[in-house]
Amino acid sequence: MSGILKDIASPADIKKLDMKQLKQLAGEIRERIIDVTSKKGGHIAASLGTVELAIAMHYCLESPKDKIVWDVGHQSYAHKLLTGRAGNFDTLREMGGLSGFPRAEESEHDPFTCGHSATSVSSALGLASARDLKKEDHKVVAVIGDASLATGLAFEGMNHAGHMRSNLVIVLNDNEQFISKPVGAMSKYLNTLIANPLYNKVRAEAEKIIKAIPKLGPGAYKAVKKFQEGLKNLLVPGILFEELGFRYFGPIDGHDLGQMISMFRKILLLKEPVFIHAITKKGKGYRFAEEDPARFHGVTSFDVTTGRIDDADEGDERSFTRHFSEKIIELGCKEPRVVAITAAMPDGTGLQGFAKKFPDRFFDVGITEPHAVTFAAGLARGGMIPVVAIYSTFLQRSYDQLIHDVALQRLPVILCIDRAGLAGKDGPTHHGVFDISYTRSLPGFIVMAPKDGAELKLMLEKAVEWGKPVAIRYPRASAKRIVSASSCAPLEIGRSELLREGKDLTILAVGSMVNTALASGDVLSKKGIEATVVNARFISPLDKSMLEEIARSGKKIFTMEEGVADGGFGSAVLEFFERENIHHVKVRRLALPDEFIEHGAREELLRKYHLTPDEVAATIEAEL
Numbered sequence: 113m114s115g116i117l118k119d120i121a122s123p124a125d126i127k128k129l130d131m132k133q134l135k136q137l138a139g140e141i142r143e144r145i146i147d148v149t150s151k152k153g154g155h156i157a158a159s160l161g162t163v164e165l166a167i168a169m170h171y172c173l174e175s176p177k178d179k180i181v182w183d184v185g186h187q188s189y190a191h192k193l194l195t196g197r198a199g200n201f202d203t204l205r206e207m208g209g210l211s212g213f214p215r216a217e218e219s220e221h222d223p224f225t226c227g228h229s230a231t232s233v234s235s236a237l238g239l240a241s242a243r244d245l246k247k248e249d250h251k252v253v254a255v256i257g258d259a260s261l262a263t264g265l266a267f268e269g270m271n272h273a274g275h276m277r278s279n280l281v282i283v284l285n286d287n288e289q290f291i292s293k294p295v296g297a298m299s300k301y302l303n304t305l306i307a308n309p310l311y312n313k314v315r316a317e318a319e320k321i322i323k324a325i326p327k328l329g330p331g332a333y334k335a336v337k338k339f340q341e342g343l344k345n346l347l348v349p350g351i352l353f354e355e356l357g358f359r360y361f362g363p364i365d366g367h368d369l370g371q372m373i374s375m376f377r378k379i380l381l382l383k384e385p386v387f388i389h390a391i392t393k394k395g396k397g398y399r400f401a402e403e404d405p406a407r408f409h410g411v412t413s414f415d416v417t418t419g420r421i422d423d424a425d426e427g428d429e430r431s432f433t434r435h436f437s438e439k440i441i442e443l444g445c446k447e448p449r450v451v452a453i454t455a456a457m458p459d460g461t462g463l464q465g466f467a468k469k470f471p472d473r474f475f476d477v478g479i480t481e482p483h484a485v486t487f488a489a490g491l492a493r494g495g496m497i498p499v500v501a502i503y504s505t506f507l508q509r510s511y512d513q514l515i516h517d518v519a520l521q522r523l524p525v526i527l528c529i530d531r532a533g534l535a536g537k538d539g540p541t542h543h544g545v546f547d548i549s550y551t552r553s554l555p556g557f558i559v560m561a562p563k564d565g566a567e568l569k570l571m572l573e574k575a576v577e578w579g580k581p582v583a584i585r586y587p588r589a590s591a592k593r594i595v596s597a598s599s600c601a602p603l604e605i606g607r608s609e610l611l612r613e614g615k616d617l618t619i620l621a622v623g624s625m626v627n628t629a630l631a632s633g634d635v636l637s638k639k640g641i642e643a644t645v646v647n648a649r650f651i652s653p654l655d656k657s658m659l660e661e662i663a664r665s666g667k668k669i670f671t672m673e674e675g676v677a678d679g680g681f682g683s684a685v686l687e688f689f690e691r692e693n694i695h696h697v698k699v700r701r702l703a704l705p706d707e708f709i710e711h712g713a714r715e716e717l718l719r720k721y722h723l724t725p726d727e728v729a730a731t732i733e734a735e736l
């Protein structure tokens with residue numbers, strides 16, 4: 113590290129810099145972000161867009177006394193570099209290194225841990241309310257993106273903040289970009305604000321007039337105030353933020369350090385809810401990210417000169433997402449009632465092909481997972497066959513919708529739960545390790561996990577036929593075909609698949625762990641231990657006759673799953689034996705621990721938690 117950045121040990125150090133040096137610092141931060149993400153991967157485009165915003169805020173605020181709450185937190189790399197983490201920034205997203213998101217335990221400058229969208233307003237309001245109750249005096253600023261602003265959670269927070277008249281600043285980081293292209297009415301509304309900067313000028317004039325009013329008496333004051341309201345509504349339809357109780361400032365250029373610093377200095381004197389609308393460019397300063405911000409949203413490593421991203425999905429071992437992507441199009445062609453829904457992740461979930469082919473039957477609802485599920489329930493009630501493609505971790509937001517709107521009414525909503533299992537370097541906010549627990553307890557839901565891409569296709573096909581609530585979970589991993597005699601055997605609800613027979617023990621594996629179970633079987637076989645390996649296929653309902661047969665054999669059962677142990681698949685097996693009064697069977701659950709799992713490469717984490725073939729074989733050998 114060289115230049116000014118190496119001397120920034122804390123935000124206090126940037127306050128000594130003049131404008132020229134601040135601009136140089138912005139350039140150095142960008143270089144460092146590009147350099148490190150090109151090697152370690154990460155959320156480069158969003159973070160390049162907030163460099164000046166982070167500098168301006170740290171220049172005007174006193175962090176950690178003042179609190180800066182980044183929404184999602186994928187855009188907080190400049191903030192990390194300015195808050196004492198420049199020295200170890202090259203450990204970004206590595207196991208044991210810096211997190212890719214704000215982490216309260218990582219730094220006193222990260223007041224709130226995050227990774228999911230739209231938590232900033234509510235958590236910042238909570239921090240501001242705690243401050244007021246404790247009679248403390250500091251600022252709280254939430255920085256939220258235009259996509260996240262359009263979520264229910266953000267509205268709930270703003271609605272409450274406006275009502276409380278809390279001393280809180282919301283900075284809208286408006287880059288007119290979600291991960292993919294923007295959707296929704298809020299996005300259009302923000303565009304009208306950008307197109308109407310005139311409003312603030314007119315308001316300033318109107319305020320001048322109002323100030324002169326006392327001489328004219330209260331009647332005239334009211335008349336001018338009314339005129340001002342009328343003017344507002346005329347120039348900016350709705351004045352949404354003002355009506356919610358915020359003073360609206362903007363739009364301002366989020367890359368103009370001078371403009372932003374003077375804006376922050378002024379508004380920080382106010383003691384009411386303030387909304388600053390900053391316009392930024394996603395990917396700012398790196399040509400390839402500016403040109404294709406969606407592709408550079410979250411990247412693996414890439415070549416800085418050519419912009420070529422090392423695509424983890426490339427090669428023979430295609431991902432589950434790709435298999436889903438192909439099958440949903442095929443089903444869309446066969447069955448006109450099939451519709452597809454994504455919550456702002458058309459690319460990540462593999463729905464872009466379906467969207468192109470069937471634009472009328474594709475819905476990108478924005479970052480609104482609860483709405484996505486209830487919307488799907490409505491579509492199902494209306495006679496459609498909705499497929500909601502969603503990441504496991506984000507589906508957590510929709511728990512009540514799953515119970516109240518889908519399961520209770522037994523509506524044929526199909527959940528395709530991607531990134532189920534370890535999500536790797538994004539860490540604990542993104543691991544999809546709870547979905548087995550929270551879906552298998554939903555009455556009437558069929559919950560499945562395919563062992564490979566071919567089986568995923570089969571499951572999706574059947575789900576469309578069955579007309580029941582279905583959840584199919586699959587990981588971010590290779591979906592390489594697992595060759596077995598009955599690989600494409602017909603899929604019957606609640607029937608497992610026997611893959612290998614052995615006299616010494618039974619491994620009951622689910623989803624991504626089936627391949628590992630087979631490989632462990634090979635390792636054990638070399639040591640003279642013969643394992644039966646069963647692909648469970650169904651988490652709910654379980655294969656009753658298979659479980660009863662294993663119980664009769666008396667062999668010890670090892671269950672395997674890529675999810676937390678408690679409430680998981682293995683727990684379901686234990687509960688089954690308890691319910692059936694079968695008490696002699698020994699069951700050992702091999703699963704992820706019931707704790708939050710740190711960030712790190714998926715393979716590294718699987719090794720750490722003893723879920724690789726060698727580790728599993730060693731555990732089994734020791735247990736026997």
Ligand SMILES: Cc1ncc(C[n+]2csc(CCOP(=O)(O)OP(=O)(O)O)c2C)c(N)n1
Nearest residue numbers: 158227228229257258259260289290291456
């Ligand atoms: C609840 C939830 N759903 C989906 C995501 C995945 N996600 C991460 S960033 C992002 C887009 C956020 O857009 P915006 O708030 O405008 O910020 P920007 O990336 O443009 O800076 C999405 C959908 C998430 N983090 N949380």
